[in-house]
Amino acid sequence: MAISLPLAILAAAVLIAINETGHSRSMAALSSMAQVQQTRSGVTQLLQHMLDAETGQRGYLLTGDARYLEPYESATSVIAQNLDALRGLYLEHPRELELFAELSRNVQRKLAEMDVSVRLRKQGHEDAWKFVLSTDVGQEHMNAIREQSAQLVQAAQLRQAVGESQITQALQLSRIGIALVAMVGLLAFYMYLRQTRRLQAVDQRVQEDLQRERDLLGQQVNERTASLAELATHLQEVRERERGHLARELHDELGALLTAAKLDVARLKSRLGTDSPDAQQRIQHLTDTLNSGIALKRRIIEDLRPSSLTNLGLVTSLEILAREFGERSVLSVTTNLEAVELDEAAQLTVYRLVQESLTNISKYARAQQVHVSVQNYGSHVTVEVEDDGQGFDTSRTAPAASHGLAGMRHRVEAAGGRLAIHSTVGQGTRISATLPVRTQVPRADT
Ligand SMILES: Nc1ncnc2c1ncn2[C@@H]1O[C@H](COP(=O)(O)OP(=O)(O)OP(=O)(O)O)[C@@H](O)[C@H]1O
Ligand SMILES: [Mg+2]
Numbered sequence: 001m002a003i004s005l006p007l008a009i010l011a012a013a014v015l016i017a018i019n020e021t022g023h024s025r026s027m028a029a030l031s032s033m034a035q036v037q038q039t040r041s042g043v044t045q046l047l048q049h050m051l052d053a054e055t056g057q058r059g060y061l062l063t064g065d066a067r068y069l070e071p072y073e074s075a076t077s078v079i080a081q082n083l084d085a086l087r088g089l090y091l092e093h094p095r096e097l098e099l100f101a102e103l104s105r106n107v108q109r110k111l112a113e114m115d116v117s118v119r120l121r122k123q124g125h126e127d128a129w130k131f132v133l134s135t136d137v138g139q140e141h142m143n144a145i146r147e148q149s150a151q152l153v154q155a156a157q158l159r160q161a162v163g164e165s166q167i168t169q170a171l172q173l174s175r176i177g178i179a180l181v182a183m184v185g186l187l188a189f190y191m192y193l194r195q196t197r198r199l200q201a202v203d204q205r206v207q208e209d210l211q212r213e214r215d216l217l218g219q220q221v222n223e224r225t226a227s228l229a230e231l232a233t234h235l236q237e238v239r240e241r242e243r244g245h246l247a248r249e250l251h252d253e254l255g256a257l258l259t260a261a262k263l264d265v266a267r268l269k270s271r272l273g274t275d276s277p278d279a280q281q282r283i284q285h286l287t288d289t290l291n292s293g294i295a296l297k298r299r300i301i302e303d304l305r306p307s308s309l310t311n312l313g314l315v316t317s318l319e320i321l322a323r324e325f326g327e328r329s330v331l332s333v334t335t336n337l338e339a340v341e342l343d344e345a346a347q348l349t350v351y352r353l354v355q356e357s358l359t360n361i362s363k364y365a366r367a368q369q370v371h372v373s374v375q376n377y378g379s380h381v382t383v384e385v386e387d388d389g390q391g392f393d394t395s396r397t398a399p400a401a402s403h404g405l406a407g408m409r410h411r412v413e414a415a416g417g418r419l420a421i422h423s424t425v426g427q428g429t430r431i432s433a434t435l436p437v438r439t440q441v442p443r444a445d446t
Contacts, residue, residue: 004195007188011181018177022170029166032159039089040156046082047149049075050107054142057114061121061129072118076111083107096155103148110141232410240305240348247305254297262290306351314347315339315374318354322372325358336373340381343438349411350374350383350435356404357385357431365389365429379437380417386430391423408433 056072059065083104090097113132120129132138269283302308308317315337326333342350354372361367367389375382398405405421408431412419417435 004188004191007191008185011184011188014184015178015181018174018181022174022177025170026167029163029170033163035089036156036160036163039086040153042082042086042089043149043152043156046079046086046103046107047145049079049082050110050142050145053079053111053114054138057118061117061133064121069118072114076114079107079111093155093159096152099148099151099155103145103152106141106144106148110138110145113138113141229410229414232407233414236407236411236414243304247301247307250297250301250304255294258290258294258297262287262294265290306348309347309351310344313339314342314350317351318372318374321351321354321358322370325362326370329362331361331367331370333370333372336371336375338374338376340374340376341437342381342435346415346435346438349415349417350381350433352411353383353408353431353433354385356408360404361385361387361389361429364392367428376437381435381437382432383435384430384432386428388428391425391427391429393425394421394423405431 053072053075056068056070056075059068060072086100087097087104090100117129117132117138120132265283265287269280269287272279272283274280306317306321308320312320318337319335322333322335325331358370358372361370365387367387369388371384371386373382373384373386375384409419412433412435415435416438417433420432421429422432423429
């Protein structure tokens, strides 16, 4: 652009300049040619009038007929005007003006000679006018007039030829100029096209680089996401294993201790008999405390590792979970649970999903009604937990320390399913998961 645009502007300016110069030169040549034309016809007319006057004069002299005087006088009367007009035309051409002055003098002399002879004839001086006629002075003047007129016409023709050659030159100049400018314009256009193509190539290269960069970043993001998902799955598995281990420890160790303590208390109670009611009462209190301890241990174990899941199946476990939740939170919990065939991991996913949803309801929802449903569609299963609580804005990012819903989504997606959270402020929340049914892999120890 830095070269081709100024080049194009320059070409246009040169074209305009050439055109204007050619135009003004042609106009000047044309007006000079018109003047030449006027001069030529002026000279020709002058000569014609002189001839007319001479013819009239000769006719009158020879015949004495006054009718010949009419063309003579009318010719002589316009000759003066002719001369004036021609003088005006020759003012700008000094060389021709000189010639014209001579012509003018000869015309005056011829007119004077004709006037004298006519006057003498009118006055009846026969010898005198014949003498004037016989001197040949008039003839000489007339020859000189003819010759000078011819010279002036020739000079005019010369000027005309100059004008014509000027026009030809201007046309030639325009022709060459336009051809040159057209070539320069073409060159500028070619350069512009070349530059545009080069810019396009650079642009394309930049786009390709950007695309490569984007692809690389996308690939890196995908890799990181995959490794994070793997890590999250691993952490959940470790957590589940730890919880299982803790549950077993609690069951085996604490359970054994509490059972032994309960047996001892029962033995003590039977030995004490009915003699000491106070001791009996304390023993009874101890038994109740131990029972509460055992129930608490069972609940903790159940929470850590739902044994009901393996022992009683998903539906029963969810029923127990919902019933216990209803009892604890004093909410109306309804269920609609269809029998489903899911592998152990998927069952745990569903169980944990319902568990976390119920925990959230108790923490945030301020709901009256909760509905838990599991629907079996053969190829897939849907799990929904719905409440009529205060809801929340799902577009808002969850607090940094909140992992419940994110963990839920991760579990569901790791099992090949999809999780949807529908919630509107003031209109409750519905957590809905769809999981594919996979054939249960038989466990090696069963
Ligand atoms: N049923 C619900 N009713 C109203 N708000 C809810 C409900 N469930 C979730 N929320 C909102 O969604 C947010 C995120 O829930 P999430 O379970 O992910 O985190 P959390 O319960 O705050 O923490 P964490 O589960 O990690 O202990 C909550 O802080 C709460 O504002
Ligand atoms: Mg939560």
